[in-house]
Amino acid sequence: MSDWLIGLEAIADPLVLLLIVCGVSIGIVVGALPGISATVGVAILLPFTFALEPIQGTMLLLGIYGGAVYAGSIPAILVRAPGTPASAASVDDGNALARQGQADQALKVSVLGSTLGGIIGVILLALLAPVLASFALGFGPAAYFMLALLALTVVAAVSEGRMLKGLISGALGLAIALIGLDTIQGFPRLTGGSPELASGIDYIPVMIGLFAVAEAFLQFENRLGISLKAKGQRFSPGLGWLKKLAPSAILGSVIGFIIGVIPGTGGDIGSFVAYNEAKRAARKDRRNFGHGDIRGLVSAESAKNAGTAGALAPTLTLGIPGDVTSAVLIGAITVHGLQPGPALFDGSPDLVYGIFIGFLVVYLVLLLLGWFGSGLWARMIERVPATYLWPTGIVLAVLGSYSLRSNLFDVMVMLIAAVLGYVMIKGGFPLAPLIIGMILGPIAEEGFRLAMILEGDLSWVLQPLPLVLLLMTVASAGFALRRELRSTAS
Amino acid sequence: MSAQHAETPNTETEHSQTQPSTQVSRTADRVFAVVVLLLAAGLGLAALTFPAATQDSDPGTAALPWLITAALAVLGVLLLLRPQPSAVLPPASVRRTAAAILILTVVYAGLLDVLGFIPSTFAFLCCASRLMGGRRWLQILLVSALTAAALHLLFAGLLDVHLPAGLLEGVIP
Amino acid sequence: MSVHHPDLHRRVLAGTSLALGAALIITACSGPDQQSVQAEEGFPSRSIDVVVPFAPGGSADGTTRQLVAEAEEACGTSFVIRNETGGAGSVGFRSALDSTPDGYTLGTAAIEMSILEHFGIVDILPERDVQGIIQYSEQPVAIAVPADSPLETFEDLQTSENDRMTVATSGTGSIYHLGFEGMALVAGLEDRLVNAPFDGTASALQAAMGGQTDAVTAGAAELRPFVESGDLRALAVFGDPVDYFPEEVPTLEELGYDWDSTAVLGIYAPAGTPDEHVEFLSDCLDEARQSESFSEYMETTGLNQVHRDAQEFDAFLDEEYDRYGEVVREIGLVE
Incomplete structure (x- = not known):
């Protein structure tokens, strides 16, 4: 208990609180911009943190992290343009609500879900940290492969009613992910000798083109401007609303946290998996999923922010980063001569428990800023005339993909994806499976091939963790298949 | 005209009824099917040139491309056999x-x-x-x-x- | 609902095609000429671009930023960093090497410049394309095992009853993989040790600590924290272990094997850069390297300072290219 008090003492410093508020605000800006992610914000401010105390610098970075992961959903809800890949699962339900004049409610669901996810995640992190280290280490290539398979079954959930086209979209994503250097064999696949292609097609410009720019093209066609109702309805929550959200939010948080703990997967797929499970848990009452169901939205939102806490587990306990942002975080801690790992818990409880408490504060600040900001952002977007809104949206998309690595190549990728997205929308193909395929393809392939190399044969399938995941995959796929057969029969 | 773009086959049919000039047919899906089959063929041909695995138990760099080729081929044929009516060409x-x-x-x-x-x-x-x-x-x-x-x-x-x-x-x- | 204006479209279309034509002409005229460039009086007269081929936050990015920040005074100009990442560094290398060799575009060098060509990933021949300027740090590759492994010494690798041991590396074709293969060849271990190519060093370290593999090869600076914390045990280091490991960890040379393998950090320019400029930059960057705050930064990030001047560094990259080419051919990775 005294560790918590030491942590509290470290956080109860006006400068730390100020840095948290700054961090969350910066995070919301960078997260809402397409292509600019938490990583960029964190990397820019990293040198600045060298001058600060470890806890101060860490809290600034964590503020950016939490804020950015939350804010990716603001443009996803308002203009179908997810700011970060983790928000792609929020597009369908969030934007459907906005189109029904419920933008304010959708944004409030998003901020509440993100906050709940973050807080539940941090609590799980603090309680389970020592166990999580061995869980993360025990997650070998075989388990990665099985996890990717399980997550791939989500394709079925996001393409209900048009399974065939959803599967084509997913297979296309898998094929795009083939491009580039195969790290197992050192062979450049489908690159035609181009060094740009050797690094593979990044899924962030693809996502920007597929969602944001394709949507802008459609708006040019219609010239109708933003499809929010001119007078968006203000929303005030009631107890019944919270009760309806709670189960999905808790489920999403737990799922997002667990997936976040596994190094290298991050929160990008956690939100899709959580969405899938929330939809399944809704049983007969899931007709509205994909068309503006707040339970679907809240599950994806809570999962992506619970993932931020999960990613800290391997970072703090092992010194192994869960994603790029936590890699930068490790840099911010080690520059002060501290080494993340079990020793950090004994040697610097003020830092470790300060991080736990500080991350909770980050999410409380986020709740305040996000809750009162939600009406503001919806109105801001409504006020900008469509004449300027969509052209600026395209400029932001070009900028976002350019800034990934100061390279026009990613802008070209983004434009091709935009045309592809436009054609796919017109042809009735769901877009999300393509992104899911692109993210999961490499994880699945590497996992499978490494497992084969390590074991020499297929015996790894029968190891406990992979086997459990395999059974879950079979159940999930079987469930989706039965659902599809029933809907075609009726 | 509805602000919502074609999201599901259902809304697409509604969509097209309000817009007589929009061409509705199953042709679009047949075209998509052919494109998917061509992609499968292209990927399969490229995978033929990939080197064999350098380690005994590794399925190799061509394994996943082959799998995706097969999947695209099957899905393309299915789409060719069961095309949905959809509106692709706007006025x-x-x-x-x-x-x-x-x-x-x-x-x-x-x-x-x-x-x-x-x-x-x-x-x-x-x-x-x-x-x-x-x-x-x-x-x-x-x-x-x-x-x-x-x-x-x-x-x-x-x-x-x-x-x-x-x-x-x-x-x- | 707006009204359609057919002539508006026509005008916009005509305008855009005009602009497109103009763009093509301008780009055709402004291609960089790859001829060698005349030395400029009063160099440098403007800011110098530095292409970092890896993501922000990594050691290449951090050390470059710190070094050029110190060098502003010594070199008498400002530096603009730009991260062009991807393809194990090939995108950034290619971008810097394709620029005009006038001393105004430099790049952060890594040992991958001498490796990538062997795999047909990118066409970079250090001898033909690269002008080394300065090397400021290096870390030898080392092999380590999990703390609970029965392998206690390097010799145990050769005598262990287990004749199929997996070694986690950071991907086929990476320096830690080729360093491992070169070691296996000279130590006669190529049939006992199996390369398990993970996606990056972090994943490889995770796999070894989690007991997924029997051993791991990685850079000494990257292994050091886990060796110090007792999670991993270093068996041998493939080079000079300056500042990284306790003395009891043997080098391959001490064990009687002729193989060394080192990852480096440095600055280079495209070949054809005037000698005067290369010398000027090499000197002022060296001055920055020796500054107190850069030394302090290197110490806190756990990297050593091993200096090579322009000629030494240039020759080093050429030699490494040949050495790794031999390894790649010998293990049959490419025909």
């Missing part, structure tokens, strides 16, 4: 706008490195706002210039993104 006037904004965006991306961020963005915003139906020239020029400058400030100034300076090389910090 001619709308097609022109779509083509115009696409070309405009491509040219914009191409000019980014040559003219620099601010001039090319300014030009793009002017043309695109005009295309979006903007009438008042003075307002368009003013808003475009301010937006371009503000974005430069945000990205180059605050977010430390390296933007091409182009014509304004040495003029802007």
